Amino acid sequence: MxxxxxxxxxxxxxxxxxxxxxxxxxxxxxxxxxxxxxxxxxxxxxxxxxxxxxxxxxxxxxxxxxxxxxxxxxxxxxxxxxxxxxxxxxxxxxxVAMVFQEPLTALNPLQRILAQVMEPILLHRLAPDRATARAHALAQLARVGLDATHARAYPHELSGGQRQRALIAMALAAExxxxxxxxxxxxxxxxxxxxxxxxxxxxxxxxxxxxxxxxxxxxxxxxxxxxxxxxxxxxxxxxxxxxxxxxxxxxxxxxxxxxxRPRLGAGRDQPLxxxxxxxxxxxQIGPGCPFHPRCPLAQARCAQEAPPWTGHLACWEVAP
The missing domain is CATH 3.40.50.300 (P-loop containing nucleotide triphosphate hydrolases)
Structure with missing residues (x-):
């Protein structure tokens, strides 16, 4: 259990x-x-x-x-x-750590990937020395599918997917x-x-x-x-x-x-x-439900008063 x-x-x-x-x-x-x-x-x-x-x-x-x-x-x-x-x-x-939306912007273009993954480990003093921090950083990179070659690279030398994995490794470095x-x-x-x-x-x-x-x-x-x-x-x-x-x-x-959503197998004659x-x-957001101008169920009170949040739903026209 x-x-x-x-x-x-x-x-x-x-x-x-x-x-x-x-x-x-x-x-x-x-x-x-x-x-x-x-x-x-x-x-x-x-x-x-x-x-x-x-x-x-x-x-x-x-x-x-x-x-x-x-x-x-x-x-x-x-x-x-x-x-x-x-x-x-x-x-x-x-x-708490964050993987930001644009890895090429979030990563430092002047530092190699390994140095950037080591930074939070050293900053939070999670390793007794740089050699241990380096080993821990390489282990983090390996966990996300990157090797020593990627560790020595600069961000612009990696593909988009590799940069994203490097950013995840950096976010996870301090656990x-x-x-x-x-x-x-x-x-x-x-x-x-x-x-x-x-x-x-x-x-x-x-x-x-x-x-x-x-x-x-x-x-x-x-x-x-x-x-x-x-x-x-x-x-x-x-x-x-x-x-x-x-x-x-x-x-x-x-x-x-x-x-x-796109549907697998949908023909070209079936637009999204x-x-x-x-x-x-x-x-532009008033006192009511912010979705009411686009909502097919909207009624007059939807524009005047925000529906209460039940913990699962906020809508005047759908039963809680």
Whole structure:
């Protein structure tokens, strides 16, 4: 019998506002509630501009200047919102680490890959000397499928998939409890995307850490995580076990994302379904449900009042 999972991350009623024009405040995240257990994987899904990356930056203490945060975020019982910059220096990389979206930008172009993977090991004093740190870094690179030749290379000498693997090795070097992967398969072909997602899930299983995977691709991501949370306009729309959400998507936005997926074997005369309109800017979001201008079920109250979050769903027109 497997051991029960232990709660690692708790996000409660998280709201983030950013400075707007002429002294205004723009609400970027609204009352977000998420939990994540050790050994568990959760995908945060939504179109660009939905608030996914801002949620991740909140967890990393990397919000832009002028951001104001309300709510509570705890990792292993420690309130992350109470940490000062010195304390964050001990938490980033060691307790929570992030695989950023663009590896060629995230990696230092002037340093070899090995030196970059060694950096968090040395920074957090996880090895008694450089020789031990080097051996540990090479072991991390080997775990993600890279060898000594890749370790000696500069980022521009690697392929896109190899750079992504190097960035994962760097994020894992200090053995964090929580790994955040922000669009880790961007610009990769279909085979490499699957390989990277499978690698991340296998690392979660092996190490017992937690994975927060950020993606706009519901079809690709959902079958490789345990739970899904769908976000739009800075709010959660739907959340549940990945298999349940895929089998029976309930929120109109989740249904639209699922309907827009490419289908294997579909003929050229079968175009993809398109969700009309676009994600609103922060200044366009009113007091109601942010999805209502694009929603086929929208009624008058949807524009006036945001539906309550039940823990699984936020929609006036779908029964909880």
């Amino acid at each position: 497997s051991e029960p999972l232990q709660r690692l991350l708790r996000i409660h009623d998280l709201s983030v506002s950013l400075p707007g024009p002429r002294g205004t405040r723009l609400q970027a995240l609204r009352h977000v509630d998420l939990t994540l257990d050790r050994g568990e994987s959760l995908a945060l899904i939504g179109e660009s501009g939905s608030g996914k990356t801002l949620t991740a930056l909140t967890l990393m203490g990397l919000l832009p200047p002028g951001a104001h945060v309300d709510g509570d975020v705890t990792l292993s019982g420690q309130s992350l919102l109470a940490l000062d910059e010195d304390a964050w220096g001990h938490w980033r990389g060691r307790r 964090p409890e929580l790994l955040i992967a922000d669009e880790p398969t961007t610009a990769l072909d279909a085979v490499l995307r699957l390989q990277i997602l499978d690698l991340l899930q296998s690392l979660v299983t092996e190490r017992g850490m937690a994975l927060l995977l950020i993606s706009h691709d519901l079809a690709l991501t959902a079958r490789r995580v345990q739970r899904l949370a769908v976000m739009y306009g800075g709010r959660l729309m739907e959340q549940g076990r990945a298999a349940d959400v895929l089998a029976h998507p309930r929120h109109p936005y989740t249904q639209a994302l699922w309907a827009a 379904q398109v969700l009309p309109g676009g994600v609103p800017s922060l200044s």
